[in-house]
Amino acid sequence: MERIVNDFTINIATANGTGSQSANLILLQTMFEMGVPVSGKNLFPSNISGLPTWYIVRVSDAGYQAPGDRTHIQVLMNKATWEKDLEKLEQGTVVIYNSDVKLPVERDDLILYPVPMTKIARGLNPKLARMISNIVYVGALAEVLGLDEAKLEAALAKQFGGKQKAIELNLEALQLGRQFVADELEVSDPYVVEERERDPDAFLIEGNEAVALGSIFGGIGLLSWYPITPASSVAEELIDHLPKLRVDADGKSTCAVIQAEDELAAAGMVVGAGWAGIRAMSCTSGPGISLMSEFIGLSYFAEVPAVFWDINRVGPSTGLPTRTQQGDLTLVYYAGQGDTQHIVLIPGTVEECFEYAWRAFDYAERYQTTVFGFGDLDLGMNRWVCKGFDYPDAMDRGKVIRSQEALEEIPEYGRYRDVDGDGIAYRTLPGSGLEPILSRGTGHDEDGVYSENPEIYAANMQRLARKIEGARNQLPAPVLREEEELEVGIIFYGSMENTIQEIDDILEETGLKVSQCRVRALPLHSHVEEFVNRHETVIVLEINRDGQMYGILRTELPIELVPKVHSVAFSDGIPPRARVYAERIMEVLEEVHK
Amino acid sequence: MTIKLNIIELPKSDYQGKPSSLCPGCGHDQISTVIINAAWENGIPPERIAKMSGIGCSSKTPAYFLGKSHGFNTLHGRMPSVTTGACMANKELCFIGVSGDGDTASIGMGQFVHAIRRNLNMVYIIENNGVYGLTKGQYSATVEKGSRKRKAEENRQNPIDLCAMAINLGCSFVARSFSGSKKQLTALIKAAMSHRGIAVIDVISPCVTFANNEEFFRSYGYVKDNETELHSPDYIPHHTPVEEVDIPAGEYQDIELFDGATLRLETVGNEYDPSDAMAALAAIHKAEVDKMHVTGLLYFDAEQRTLDEELTLSDTPLVDLSDDELRPSEQALADLLAEFRS
Known part of the structure; x- marks a missing residue:
């Protein structure tokens, strides 16, 4: 059998409030410490205790961080979702399950690893059995995948923050889980975790x-x-x-x-x-x-x-x-x-x-x-x-007048008077004794005095628009990754960054090379318009139903550019899975090129 | 003629504001005058005061007093939260909040009670006339059962008594007054300015346009005839030795305030102890039953810690800290990252 190294998805089904999050984080941290590109997503309920929770671990040498298209290894701990979780699994999926849960596993096309997790946990501490059984599945997974023992133990110690008793107890549970798999089961699946070079600067x-x-x-x-x-x-x-x-x-x-x-x-x-x-x-x-x-x-x-x-x-x-x-x-x-x-x-x-x-x-x-x-x-x-954080630049405290001398340098001071022509007026602070004003949410003139005057209102609103307009190109510019072809460009933003490369690769497998433009601020930087200008077709990709960024682009782009911009928007609450979006992009492109 | 100056040598004109645009005779204008006098006589530098308000007739008044102080006419019912933020930025300012019965007892109830709960260091004046003046006279939530404004049915709902509520919340300074009782109101507002912690003053302030008929319990005529004073208050500033003050003939009780000033409460009828919350609630309840208004310092407790003290904020007001004091060093970031990486 061919081994599958660092390229699979684990789904762990538990109930919330049972300590499973600690177990899952130990697993994630261990693989991370082994230098393996890994990401974890917690799909949790709006509840404190007892409802279904899934934790999805994507192990990917390609660096993919989305949940992945399918589950390769399923951990089953939760009675409530047992049957449905099993039903969804594709042929050949590994199932590590708590065999003390007396529920059937009636599929012969899966690779089954029954582990008596409750029994093992009870043997250690009957009162805490429910929590400890979670650590048992970490041990079982560790054995199946070949996780580094020392790194596993270090991750466990880190998770329990130096509480010696908890560390000892859970360590034992870990080892018993591991041992059970080694002694009692014949491991016959292809999934393996292999150590990679760990970036010493990185942390989670x-x-x-x-x-x-x-x-x-x-x-x-x-x-x-x-x-x-x-x-x-x-x-x-x-x-x-x-x-x-x-x-x-x-x-x-x-x-x-x-x-x-x-x-x-x-x-x-x-x-x-x-x-x-x-x-x-x-x-x-x-x-x-x-x-x-x-x-x-x-x-x-x-x-x-x-x-x-x-x-x-x-x-x-x-x-x-x-x-x-x-x-x-x-x-x-x-x-x-x-x-x-x-x-x-x-x-x-x-x-x-x-x-x-x-x-x-x-x-x-x-x-x-x-x-x-x-x-x-x-x-x-x-x-x-x-990878770390860069120390911030010197603070920009804006146009605050802090002394009488500074005030005198401003010709015709008024709280809302645009003396510099950038739409930004100077302000004074309470307690300073400098040019006091009664700030208000009602209409006001350039001195901050209440006003319903139509010209004053309209001019003030124009200044405010100008002020924000002036920010446009001072804000973070989009991140561009462009292909020479300049055919299809994808505009996206925020956490979609963690799925975009996988989407790009799926599209590339079909022969489609797409450019990427990750928007990092609103109002839109002028580079976004230029990106749209350069590409034949532009897809705006986002995690919602209505295509909100697409709507903003339609409003703000020059009207002649609008026809080449198309929306791919989808949201079901789950972090974006690459194939779902890639397929929708292909559908839209097909429609466009008809 | 020499212009009279206060203890910091400022004329009263330095404490005045723009001309009022409220209806002539409005109780709120009387309160503005009292605020001007109190701040001037207490000798607070105008730039050390911040005047705060919500929305409504009462909330417009900060334009009409203390023109040399910064102020913020905020949103309806939201004066307390804005004041909270401003007070955290600059805890050394004297915050005077002005609100109305609509602004506080309805839309702003949540913020009112939580400002009290936190013991925010501010003066909180409610200019309470029982109606929404700026939207043309609808009843507010403080209007008494059985009270009737002009051309309207009488109110049949129970009123919200803001003083009783404040006392129940453990408010450190609770007073009720009447815009027509200039001497009492001046003493109470001065004392509130000298107090550290939240000082709630509920001032009955008649609306001359929509609710000044005799059947309305907050009309001038009704309040004048139906006011019960707990005591006659006198404010003695910290810079005036007590021995120089005329000792009243009868009984009195002295309240020591945070800045060294004294509020002297001269007994006018029965003895009243403002440290007794139960007595305060009983007095309010009795007045309500008797369809009277009880005025004076209802409750006082100097022992409570203010919000900024509870948060152990830096001695220097946060607004005066330098950028270096506000931003951890490069070394601090390096240490933090090293810890994350270990």
Whole structure:
């Protein structure tokens, strides 16, 4: 039998709240430490204990990080999904299952490895058997795949954070699982993990933790937040890291963290803090953005710096709270009543999560407006390989007048007077005693005084449009990977970065060479238009139903370019599988070329 | 003629604002005047004050006082959250929040109670007239059962008493007053400015346009006839030695405030102890039953820690920290990455 090395997908079916996440992370960390390109996706329910959870591990020397087209190795732990999970498996799939679950495995076209996981776990500690049995499957998998024992043990010790008792107990469970497979089963499958050269700089991190760290290094002074999946871990990681990174010589904090009563208040605190001169942020998801929209409009109109991270989950409404989507793009781009438009930074990697988190503050203070960070559950809550973070550039605190001398240098100061011609006016801070104003969300003139004057209103709105327009080419440019043919170009963004190469390779197998353009910010950089211009046909690829980025492109591109732009948008809550999107792209192209 | 100056040698004109555009005779304008007097007499530098408001007639008033202070006329019911953020940025400013009964007791109820729960260091004034003035006189949630505004059915729903609510939430300073009681209101607002923590002052402030008829419990006439004063308050600033102050003939109780000032409560009827929450709630309840308005310092507790203290924020206000103090060093990032890589 031919061996299949580092190129398969493992699906682990468990119930949540049983400790399976720890087991899965040990598995992921071990393979990562072996230098094997690996990614893990947690498909979890909106529930704390007892409902089905799947963890998908993609092992791929090609570096593919999407879930893959099929399962090669299935771990079965959960009674509730047992039958359905089995049904879906293709012929030849390896099934490692808990044989103490007295449910039938009635398929003779699979490679079956029954392991009495509950019995082994009970033998170690009857009370903790349910949790320990998860570690037993890690042991069994380790034996089947040939995982490095020392790295496995190190990963286990890391996961249990030095708690000696837990480490010893789980280590034993690991070894018993491994031993059972070695002694009692005849391993007859082709799947093998082989060690690769490990990049010593790399580590695994979740996008949300990278956002938290980027914010801390960005000089955040206030985080106000309301708990919501999948954004809570941004706040929680921030809270975890602050005591080490942001205390002064007296041991006091240089960043306030407030768990607000709702997202209305969370946004209000951000706006209040930004108005008073510090860098403030909130993190939320779609439902929170809905509530924050009134303050986002205020931030836009009163011109107050504010940063909001939207870690997308599946909408509409409460939707699928624990699943991933890019469904909030138009929501954040235009949040607020009346004519509004916001700067949106869209990271596609954990390195960019860190970078855009600190840059968001620079942009917010430079343009005196709301800046969104736009992530999603997939990027935010799964662990990704990270090469490290670059130290931020010097802070850009924007046009803040901090002294009488500076004020005097400005001819005809007015809070909303465009003295530099870039649409950005100067501001003073409360407490400074310099040119006080009563800020407001109502119509105002160049001095900030209430006004309903039609000319003044219209001119102010034009200035605001000009201000945001000026940001366009100052924001992160798209990442372009172009083919010489310049036939088909694919525009995509955010976490699709982790699937695009596999999609590209699938298309290339059919003889189709496509260029890639990963958009990293809104409003769109001029390079995006140039990319569209250069290509014969452009596909906009995204994880939602309606093609929201496609809609934005249709609105903002010159009208003669619009006919060559087409949408491929799909979302079912599961992180994008390459073949699903590749097939849709081919369908659209076929339709276009008819 | 010499212009009278306050203790920091500023004329009162430095504390004034733009002319009011509210209806002539509006209770809110009287309150604005009191705020101007209180800030001037307390000698607070105008630039050290931030005036905050929501939306509504009351929330327009920050334009009419303290023209040399920064202010933020925010969103409907959202003044507390904006003030919270601003206070975290600059905890040394004196925050004066002005709100109305619609702004606080309905759309802003959530933010009101949570600002109290956190003991945000601010003065929170509710200009409470029982109607939504700016949208032409609809009843608000504080209007009493049985009260009736002009050309309308009487209100049959139970009112929300913001003082009772604040006391139940453990608010550190709770007072009720009347826009027509200038002396009492001035003393209470001055004391609130000297207090550290949230000071809630619910001020009955009649709406002369939509609800000033005798059948309305918040009309001038009704309040004048049906006010029960708990005591007669006098504010003694920290720079005035107490011995220089006239000692009233009768009984009194002194409240020591955070900045060294004293609020002297002269007994006018029965003895009243503002540290007794049960007595405060009983007084409010009795007034409601009797269709009266009880005014004065209802409750006071100096012991509570404020939000910025609870968060152990740096002694220097966050807004005054340098970029280097706000951003961890390159070495800190290198150490962190090394830890991740180990």
